[in-house]
Amino acid sequence: MHPAESPRPSPQRRTRQRQAVDEILTGLAEFRTAQQIHDELRHKGDSIGLTTVYRTLQLMADAGELDAIRTAEGETAYRRCSGGHHHHLVCRSCGRTVEVSGPAVERWATAIAEEHGFREVSHDLEIFGTCQNC
Amino acid sequence: MHPAESPRPSPQRRTRQRQAVDEILTGLAEFRTAQQIHDELRHKGDSIGLTTVYRTLQLMADAGELDAIRTAEGETAYRRCSGGHHHHLVCRSCGRTVEVSGPAVERWATAIAEEHGFREVSHDLEIFGTCQNC
């Protein structure tokens, strides 16, 4: 269900398309879907196939360079992430995202899972709200 | 992104199909997708359309009778739930689910969101692990 990610090797060739995706993601504080990124690149004048965007994002996520979440609409959204374990505080309206972490929550989750006899515990936590600007 | 659910009115007619879905869900401690429920009903000999299963599950979820989660594979899985706010401890292997709740986590999530200027805060939290039997 949520397999531990085994960091794959990074892509081997630096292509124009991969650089473009990489740049879009840089300095962006929101989650974006493959289709959104594809649209943005096209509007910017870059030529790139939707398939390539999908594949590039998957590679980057597999390599641990991106965080991926599933939206309520069934899409997969990506965002560059810092290493280490953390969670997200996401604006429902504009999508702005803040990375947060809370050791207390980690401990609570592990403790309650073990209490019920569960091992190899992991968890997903996303916080949603409306940010100041929205 | 995660709109507050406004509990719709429950279905108005008690049909054979809706009773069948209801019964499958009763006493089941795991999340099931629409397709899984459809399969189980068919194997049991009940005749029901996949479309009807989808619609019935949506109605029940809208009425607050079911919890819905998105699997990593992109499917929506449902499970009968108790009222009130709670989270799930899910077995990665067999799908067995335990409802858990932690006031401390709720407070933490709300606090950290407000700290960042977010209002109307909600959150999603699922804990995964391997249960004793697996």
Add this chain to the structure above:
DNA sequence: TTCAGTGCAAAGCTTTTGCAACTAA
């Protein structure tokens, strides 16, 4: 020169919708 990478078209999947037939109340 080579083989990873690209992108179009087509296929795959889950879920939703149109609509005529059906049925609970």
Add this chain to the structure above:
DNA sequence: TTAGTTGCAAAAGCTTTGCACTGAA
């Protein structure tokens, strides 16, 4: 009787795959 339900077929959306072509190293 009649309005809510059903279910097939078709459509909609997101994502993946087949495959011939392209281009980075």
